[in-house]
Amino acid sequence: MGSYCEIYFDKTEVCGAKSAVPDHFCALFQESDRVVRPSDDEDDESPDVVYEACRAVVLSRLDLLGCTANVARERLMAWLAATRETWEEYRSDGAWAEETAVALRSFSVDEWYRRAPEVLATLYSREDATDEVDRHMRDRNGDGWLWFDGYGSLMSLRALLDACADVRSVTLDITALIGGGWIEPDARVCEDRRASAPLDPRPLATTVILAEGSSDIRILQRSLVALFPERADYFSFFNHAELSVDGGAAYLVKFLKAFAAARAPLRLVAVFDNDTAGRQARKQAGALGLPDNMIVVALPDTELARRYPTIGPQGEHVVDVNGKAASIELYLGQVALTKDSVLRRVRWSGYNAAADAYQGEVEGKAEVEAAFLRAVANCSDPVEARKAYPELAEVWTAIFYAVEKAAEAAERKLHDRVADVE
Structure with missing residues (x-):
């Protein structure tokens, strides 16, 4: 089955990774963000181990990594233009692509930012889509429109955090990886990962x-x-x-x-x-x-x-x-x-x-x-x-x-x- 680490905006699960903590998740945090606290599960005596920082701090770190609000919006605009072109090509091959191609014509970057908070908040609790755009934004198979720059990517996370203006904190939860034996309980995950990649310009150096x-x-x-x-x-x-x-x-x-x-x-x-x-x-x-x-x-x-x-x-x-x-x-x-x-x-x-x-x-x-x-x-x-x-x-x-x-x-x-x- 495997174990997962997850990124949360407040208490909303945003994305995760199996068996290990990806470098780009570590890049959002530093070792001083590590918090060990009692588990929310009354039947589990093991503590929760997380890295947690306030929204403003994470945004400032993303800026240092080049994932600024301007670049995220530019990347989203480029994705939308390419996606429209792709679906127009699909449409020329058959009527099966008609509804999506039409929806993309009126879909905009500003609309993505407006829709993203509600989609994210109900991504794992509601399956029914309200329209064609909503259906694609809720797609969790890797090609969903919510993750325009790739699932869990720093640029996508930047855009989501910009869209979710009410979020107060961002958390990386590694509790399950420790419980599953993938990480030692006392491992200094962010510090060790940075030390192992001192010359790699992206994203931990x-x-x-x-x-x-x-x-x-x-x-x-x-x-x-x-x-x-x-x-x-x-x-x-x-x-x-x-x-x-x-x-x-x-x-x-x-x-x-x-x-x-x-x-x-x-x-x-x-x-x-x-x-x-x-x-x-x-x-x-x-x-x-x-x-x-x-x-x-x-x-x-x-x-x-x-x-x-x-x-x-x-x-x-x-x-x-x-x-x-x-x-x-x-x-x-x-x-x-x-x-x-x-x-x-x-x-x-x-x-x-x-x-x-x-x-x-x-x-x-x-x-x-x-x-x-x-x-x-x-x-x-x-x-x-x-x-x-x-x-x-x-x-x-x-x-x-x-x-x-x-x-x-x-x-x-x-x-x-x-x-x-x-």
């Missing part, structure tokens, strides 16, 4: 973050866990310290050249400082013609840096240091940047002839980082952490956006390649 140095990586890694813990498993970090790898903006450009030359398939994000050297290096990286899986971003401009105290040969001034001296330390919150009740100054240190601009950095960088790392370790509420570190929240929002756009473009290209083959 993490996005690798590169930065100018080990301190940048430390800060980004700790801040992701504190500010956006629900996405922590979707990123990994280049480790400068492990093999004493050199750091700096120029070296980051060299790393990108090396990865591009090696045709590394993993998705990379290179994060450059928002200072003179970083801006110059980012410009160089942008001119390399990097492959689509290699993304280049700079730390964003912030309001804090628009009026920031500085010191140099001309004395002390409050100026806009965005693009000139905004290394990552300027994103660590005003508490970490404050000494003796005033903000630590940016000290101008040199002239960059190539950029025709001066370079600066905040005084006491190591102390700023140490203060931040002590404080962020005590953050248990991500909402409060984002309020405490708004500049870091902006950094991660920019990274998320860049990854989503790259993944979205990759999904479109993949679909176009498959369509060309077919």
Whole structure:
């Protein structure tokens, strides 16, 4: 008979898989989503084991995988056009296809989104169809119109979740697989699966973050866990310290050249400082013609840096240091940047002839980082952490956006390649 795992929207069963958890189911969750709770069945003493996340979190993860609302709608439009064409061809062969071909002429993408919630909610409880479209959407033999991109596919799940706006949580239930002996009770399913496919770009591989140095990586890694813990498993970090790898903006450009030359398939994000050297290096990286899986971003401009105290040969001034001296330390919150009740100054240190601009950095960088790392370790509420570190929240929002756009473009290209083959 076999055992199954299932995906649920709230308490509505959506889809399932036999004997194992598919990679694309794991891609919706991370290990921190695992919940062990008493069984709803009074006759069963074994606990239920599930992975569960709220709707907004799952949608944000689907965005990172390129399964955005826009791409899902585009994929649905393409499916509808192809299905209409197929059934018109069937219709020319005989009257048996007439009713379906006619129904498809008036069926629309918006109609699919309108019908999907009711079809899904009654898929396993009602057999009678209200019309020809309803009959095909209820088809559970694999060709049903509900699963336009394939049964249980991430793109179909994205469209269904967009259609079901009242859904509060998404759950992967692996209880039966554990009970059937297919999975060990203490198996860390999502974590183990990601670890086994580190370079596979779809769908479990993490996005690798590169930065100018080990301190940048430390800060980004700790801040992701504190500010956006629900996405922590979707990123990994280049480790400068492990093999004493050199750091700096120029070296980051060299790393990108090396990865591009090696045709590394993993998705990379290179994060450059928002200072003179970083801006110059980012410009160089942008001119390399990097492959689509290699993304280049700079730390964003912030309001804090628009009026920031500085010191140099001309004395002390409050100026806009965005693009000139905004290394990552300027994103660590005003508490970490404050000494003796005033903000630590940016000290101008040199002239960059190539950029025709001066370079600066905040005084006491190591102390700023140490203060931040002590404080962020005590953050248990991500909402409060984002309020405490708004500049870091902006950094991660920019990274998320860049990854989503790259993944979205990759999904479109993949679909176009498959369509060309077919």
